[in-house]
Amino acid sequence: MSSQRDVAKKANVSFMTVSRVINDHNNVKKETREKVLKAINELGYYPNAAARALNRNKTNVIGIIVPYYEHFLASPYFVELLLEIEKYVTLNGYDLIFNTSKTKFFNKDYSILYKQRKVDGLIILAPSIHEKSLEELVHENIPFVIVGGMEENKYINCVDIDNIKGTREAVNYLLNLGHKRIGLVTGISYVMDGRQRLQGYINTLNSHNIEIDNNLIFKGDFTEKSGYDALYYFFSLKHSPTAVFCSNDHMALGVYKAAHEKNITIPGNLSVIGFDDIKLASYITPPLTTIRQPIEILGKTTAKLMIDCIEKKLKAVRKIVINPELIIRSSCRQIE
DSSP: OOOHHHHHHHHTSOHHHHHHHHTTOSOSOHHHHHHHHHHHHHHTOOOOHHHHHHHHTOOOEEEEEEOOHHHHHHOHHHHHHHHHHHHHHHHTTOEEEEEEOSSSSOOOOTHHHHHTTSOSEEEEESOBTTOOHHHHHHHTTOOEEEESSOTTOTTSEEEEEOHHHHHHHHHHHHHHTTOOSEEEEOOOTTBHHHHHHHHHHHHHHHHTTOOOOGGGEEOOOSSHHHHHHHHHHHTTSSSOOSEEEESSHHHHHHHHHHHHHTTOOTTTTOEEEEEEOOGGGGTSSSOOEEEEOOHHHHHHHHHHHHHHHHHTOOOSOOEEEEOOEEEOOSSOOOOO
């Protein structure tokens, strides 16, 4: 394997000149830089990333902390979001490393990744509201951005969807179709998205002077199984709902599966609406009406804010809220 000294010898320059080119110093003549780069290419030399990080005090790596693995694996939304973040950071010369929590509540010192110079900053997806380590990141002045949740903390950079607005649009759509008994499959209570979608449901019904029936609220956890269980629960009630709002699309898939088993037609016997607009939502039968999170915009905005925190050393904390969109398909019907 070629070394930096081999490159210097082939390009007929000093070892220090090669180092300056590798670390992108601007005090190297254009012709010399081109000669060194040509030698690097011909020899197939790969600079030592750890050494470059020490020399430049920069790794060009961003860490992504993904949620509790059962929550993460349950939602295609996170996979789609990760791909969009990766697309943008790669275009801007950064790589990603991933770390996932093995517990529901992170409470792990992720500052170590930064202190050990493994990353230049951290993106944290859907942290638990019980998460304590975020305060440590603020205290240590470590660049980081969270996606979803805890946006009320004035010291934390955050990108999020307007969950209250999205839920309001979903429930209002069902109300306008004539539904009055609207079931809710909640998300995880310790994740802010889950709490906000529950609050949006309650606020919207209250605004229409519809009394909240706790029997119509099923405690879900964003998994397909909780949607499946919710359908069986709702249809065990004396008065089952005519429509169900699921706090994510994955739970709506579980509702579909259970409805099929019980010969409950969608939307004939039950209207169903989800949240996220995962790719599968438009391919199931009937295609799912849902609230779209603009994943491409969310991913790019998150990545850009992270890079700005690293490169521009932002002083002012930024809170970016992105509007969702109601996508009407065929899973809901008008009540006569």
